[in-house]
Amino acid sequence: MKSSASSRVHRIFQRVGVTALAVTVLAGVAAPGIAYGAEPKDGRDRPELEAAIQDFVDAGFAGIQLRVHDQQGEWVGSAGVRKLGEPAKPPTNGRFWVGSVTKTFTATVVLQLVAEGKIGLDASVAGYLPQLGLDRRITPRMLLQHTSGLFNYTGDFDADGTFVPGIPAAGKDWVDNRFATYQPEQLVRLALSKPPRFAPGTDWRYANTNYTVAQLLIEKVTGRSYSAEMQRRILRPLGLRGTVVPGNRSQLPGPHAHGYYRYQDAGEWKTVDVARQNLSLLAGAGDMISTTEDLHTFFSALNGGKLLPAALLAEMRKPHPKSGDFHYGLGVFVQDLGPNCGGTVFHHNGSPPGGYGALMYSSPDGSRTLTASVTTGDAAIDVVTDFPKALKKLLEDVLCDGQAGPADKMR
Numbered sequence: 440m441k442s443s444a445s446s447r448v449h450r451i452f453q454r455v456g457v458t459a460l461a462v463t464v465l466a467g468v469a470a471p472g473i474a475y476g477a478e479p480k481d482g483r484d485r486p487e488l489e490a491a492i493q494d495f496v497d498a499g500f501a502g503i504q505l506r507v508h509d510q511q512g513e514w515v516g517s518a519g520v521r522k523l524g525e526p527a528k529p530p531t532n533g534r535f536w537v538g539s540v541t542k543t544f545t546a547t548v549v550l551q552l553v554a555e556g557k558i559g560l561d562a563s564v565a566g567y568l569p570q571l572g573l574d575r576r577i578t579p580r581m582l583l584q585h586t587s588g589l590f591n592y593t594g595d596f597d598a599d600g601t602f603v604p605g606i607p608a609a610g611k612d613w614v615d616n617r618f619a620t621y622q623p624e625q626l627v628r629l630a631l632s633k634p635p636r637f638a639p640g641t642d643w644r645y646a647n648t649n650y651t652v653a654q655l656l657i658e659k660v661t662g663r664s665y666s667a668e669m670q671r672r673i674l675r676p677l678g679l680r681g682t683v684v685p686g687n688r689s690q691l692p693g694p695h696a697h698g699y700y701r702y703q704d705a706g707e708w709k710t711v712d713v714a715r716q717n718l719s720l721l722a723g724a725g726d727m728i729s730t731t732e733d734l735h736t737f738f739s740a741l742n743g744g745k746l747l748p749a750a751l752l753a754e755m756r757k758p759h760p761k762s763g764d765f766h767y768g769l770g771v772f773v774q775d776l777g778p779n780c781g782g783t784v785f786h787h788n789g790s791p792p793g794g795y796g797a798l799m800y801s802s803p804d805g806s807r808t809l810t811a812s813v814t815t816g817d818a819a820i821d822v823v824t825d826f827p828k829a830l831k832k833l834l835e836d837v838l839c840d841g842q843a844g845p846a847d848k849m850r
Contacts, residue, residue, distance in 0.1 A: 485514045492518040498825040501816030502529040504730035507837050509807045522697045529571045529696035534728050535812040537797040538789030541651050541727040544768025546583045548651050548672055549753045557660045567659050575641040578680050582649040583769040584759045590633035591646035592626045608792045611704050620687040623722040633720040643761035647724035654723025681730035687719045698794025698814040710817035713794040734799045734810040735849030747763050780839035
């Protein structure tokens, strides 16, 4: 995003509380022929869930795959199409780019290292990474909760709303450079070349830079690569065989739905298949590949207390007051659905620059989860109304047993 219009969009996001997934939707999505199907593991149909995922396709998404674990058992289904122009629906075991869901994985590894005494949650990050020249007041806690004040290397905003460009992550500039390879330290140094947004710890602003610094921190204190440490601590112990830290690889392995990106080029709208993209652009912050099953397993284990000590899980779930309506903790959003809708849920949704979006929700004990992937296509969508409306209905059907509640406060 590089124009004043992008600044207005940013303010819209702040005002209506749409998740980062909406960044993808802004460029427009497809309205293909509709097809849906489900694989209820307990043998029972869930017509309310079939209707809820069809709502996403009706709103203009190319496709969606959904996995629900609740008191009725496990339900898996998909709607829309796997690829534009073809009738097959998205595979329910498909891989997809998860975008900022990666942040919850990264935060979990950092907090495991805190539990082991290898990182001090409120120590100076500069003490671990002296070569970067970071402000010594920045702590690991500030990185995970987005209160460091570091410039967002994919572009950020000045106090007056003026957009300050970074590495292109939208529009034709991103499309033309979507296979470029970036090194984590390169990304961080670009961010450090810009003035900080605010003094460390004094405000809140979501920035990918925080989690790329967290990746460098993990590698420094463990002496292993981020990918190896993720495998050792989370992927292998939980059996997450469909989850990948791709580095600079651009191919989705195994079955997958195609995502598309709609953009303007010299005043003309164009659509490009972005199933292949290099997400080294979002190292540690949004580069992972996964499946709905793996996201369920991970988030259920995390919220069920299997990955972190209780005290650190509580810290993770504590929203920073400056995050306002976003209610952001340490790598998770906290959302109150109200007493008639199960109370508090935890989530982190995400999208890479284009084509894909991921949803990941859980009850506090991990017993009830919703994980999904949506793909965008080649038609416009009203991101301010259609996407939140479809998401609200889905959450009500899964987390509120179909009852209307304050789930409209989407983040």
